[in-house]
Amino acid sequence: MIGCGNMGAAIAAGAVAQMPDVDITAVDPNLDRARELLGPQSRVRVVADLAQLGARSFDVGILAVKPQHVTAALRSAERHLAEALIISIAAGIPIAALRVAATSAARLVRVMPNLPALAAAAMSVGYGEPETLASEDRRTVQRIFGAVGHFCWLANEAEIDIATGVTGSGPGYVFAFAQHLQRAGEAMGFTSDTAAQFARQTIIGAARLLETDPRSAEELKNAVTSPGGTTAAGLAVLDAPDALPHLLIQTTAAAANRAAQLAKFQQQ
Structure with a gap:
């Protein structure tokens, strides 16, 4: 090594x-x-x-x-x-x-x-x-x-380079999601420590379920979503075409493009 x-x-x-x-x-x-x-x-x-x-x-x-x-x-x-x-x-x-x-x-x-x-x-x-x-x-x-x-x-x-946009940089996106989920909790009145605990364990628990449950991410999302319920209301914002779907395409593409640029720079 x-x-x-x-x-x-x-x-x-x-x-x-x-x-x-x-x-x-x-x-x-x-x-x-x-x-x-x-x-x-x-x-x-x-x-x-x-x-x-x-x-x-x-x-x-x-x-x-x-x-x-x-x-x-x-x-x-x-x-x-x-x-x-x-x-x-x-x-x-x-x-x-x-x-x-x-x-x-x-x-x-x-x-x-x-x-x-x-x-x-x-x-x-x-x-x-x-x-x-x-x-x-x-x-x-x-x-x-x-x-x-x-x-x-x-x-x-x-x-x-393409995979780097998903796998290499992906943990950063998840950490950013946790960071902003915590801030959303704080904005709703929870203390920083409590909001951090909520955000961290929610993501850890969801990741553990992804690891252990054979269902796809989409199937698990549907399993936690009741028609007309609270999760459905939140996902109506998050899943809007110009929200998370669009953002993640832009995010992974930006990271992959930067990886390709860095590779060209290293070769010069």
Whole structure:
């Protein structure tokens, strides 16, 4: 694991918890922060720099550094990842750019996890060149990211930017909904703490039901809505064509377009 910040630590911690057969080493110059994020009982070995790895080589390397540091990290780790499966979670860095910095024998995969990986509830998406990845490589990627939530392979690399508008940025939309639901409660006279509790638990409960109930979101929405009732009155506002349906199309499109712009910028 090259880079052990919030996301890198979440992936490493999830992997060692769910995959007892793996041995993980994390490289991060901020040792104290990395160890704190991993937890005191973590089996992950943490070192400050690649020099401390000696001549050791690895089967899998995960790049969890900022996009501007990916090329340097790959080149610095070349002897340790000479024939490794390399997984990059850096936003906006295409496989073609990774290929330039990696060894010719490397197998390359891009994965975009999202923030709920911190709670082992991520929705991660990934793409790897079909001609370079063996079935075992695909299973390895699925095991690692399945340890921190759910994982889905994409049909082509361009879909990563599109998916980012839904999966990568989606938690932010949910948090915004919670924020404004809380404010609505406050506007109706509840204290900030009470309104926050109402908003938070309402969303947690609804999400738990989505997770455990086989019905679709639309079916669950209909189940809680009685004709002429209170939910129907609220949904008449929220479900209006120019309200939430229109806003979410605009929202996800804006995020996806920005992801594509950032990808082009990183390639320049």
